[in-house]
Amino acid sequence: MRTSVDRILGKIGSYFTRRPIVGGSTPILGSFPPYNELCRIGSRNNYFIHDGYAHRLVPQYFNDTTNSDGWQDEVYRFAREIADGYDLRSVLDIGCGSGFKLLKYLHDRTTIGIDVAETCALLQKRYPGRQWAISDFAAQKAPQADLVIASDVIEHLADPDALLQYIVRVDPQYVVVSTPDRNLLRSRTHNGPPFNPMHLREWSMAELHAYVSEFLEIIEHFTSYAPQATQCVLAKPRSVRVLER
Numbered sequence: 001m002r003t004s005v006d007r008i009l010g011k012i013g014s015y016f017t018r019r020p021i022v023g024g025s026t027p028i029l030g031s032f033p034p035y036n037e038l039c040r041i042g043s044r045n046n047y048f049i050h051d052g053y054a055h056r057l058v059p060q061y062f063n064d065t066t067n068s069d070g071w072q073d074e075v076y077r078f079a080r081e082i083a084d085g086y087d088l089r090s091v092l093d094i095g096c097g098s099g100f101k102l103l104k105y106l107h108d109r110t111t112i113g114i115d116v117a118e119t120c121a122l123l124q125k126r127y128p129g130r131q132w133a134i135s136d137f138a139a140q141k142a143p144q145a146d147l148v149i150a151s152d153v154i155e156h157l158a159d160p161d162a163l164l165q166y167i168v169r170v171d172p173q174y175v176v177v178s179t180p181d182r183n184l185l186r187s188r189t190h191n192g193p194p195f196n197p198m199h200l201r202e203w204s205m206a207e208l209h210a211y212v213s214e215f216l217e218i219i220e221h222f223t224s225y226a227p228q229a230t231q232c233v234l235a236k237p238r239s240v241r242v243l244e245r
Contacts, residue, residue: 033190038183039206047160048210049201054192056200059158061116072151074225075178075232076101079149082174082234083109092145092170094135094163095153099123102149103130112143137162142169151178152230155199164215168237175216177233181205184229205231 042050049055083091089109093102096113103111113123114135123132133143137159148167154160154177167175182202187195194202203211208231209221216235224232 028186031186031188033183033204037190038204041207041210044214047201047203048207048214049192049203050207052191053201056193056197057158059156059200060198061118071228072178072225072230073101075151075176075230076105076149078224078232078234079147079176080105082176083147086146086173088146088173090145091147091149092143092172094148094150094167095156096123096132099127099130099132101151103127112145137166139166140169142166145170146173148172148175151176152180155179155194155202158200160201160211164212168215171237173236174219175233175235175237177212177235178224178230179203179208180229181208181223181231182229184223184226184231203231208233
C-alpha cells in the first residue's frame with residue numbers, strides 16, 4: 001500500500017506530464033542545470049565553462065545605438081557608486097553601445113567610449129563633445145582610465161581573452177564587468193549554445209569567477225538584477241601580472 005507521500009508525488013508527476021503550456025510559454029520544469037553541476041567549472045581552454053558546452057563560433061554585430069537604459073542600468077549605477085567612493089575621475093566604457101547609460105551616470109567624469117566603427121560614427125555625431133574610439137583589443141597602447149566598464153560585452157566576443165588582456169593594459173584602479181548568469185536565464189541552455197543568437201557563450205557565476213580571476217583580482221561578485229539574470233563583478237588589477245597566452 002502506497003503512503004500518502006507516494007500518492008502526492010504521483011499526482012505532482014502526472015500534473016507535470018499532463019499540464020498544457022499556456023499561451024506558448026516555455027515550461028520551467030527541466031530548464032535549470034542539475035544541482036550537482038551548478039558550481040562545476042571546465043578547463044582554461046574553454047574559458048572555464050564546463051566541458052561539453054557548445055560555444056557559438058561566429059559573432060554577429062549587435063546594434064545597441066537605439067537602446068537607452070532598459071538593460072544593465074544598475075550596472076552603471078554601481079559603477080557610479082564605485083567612482084564616487086574612490087574618487088575615480090576617468091572612465092573607459094568598453095562596448096558602450098548608445099552611450100546613454102555612460103553619460104546618464106558619469107557625465108561629470110572624463111569618459112571614453114569604445115565600440116565598433118558603425119557605432120562610433122553615430123556617437124561622434126550624437127555627442128561630438130565626448131571621446132569615442134573604435135575598439136582594437138590587439139593594440140599594444142591602450143587609453144588610460146581610473147575605471148573600466150565592460151557591461152554585457154564579454155559574451156559577444158569570439159576571443160574574450162583579448163578583452164581581459166586589454167583591460168589589464170589599461171591598468172585601471174577598478175573594473176566593473178557584467179554578463180548574463182546562465183543559471184538564472186532558465187532558457188534550457190546549460191550545455192549551450194546560448195538562446196540569444198548574439199551571444200557566443202554564457203557563464204555561470206562559478207565559471208565566470210574562475211575565468212576573470214585569471215586576469216584580475218575579484219573584490220565583489222554578485223547578482224545585480226535577477227529579473228534580467230545579470231551577474232556583476234567588481235575587480236582590480238593584480239599586483240603581479242598574469243602572462244598573456
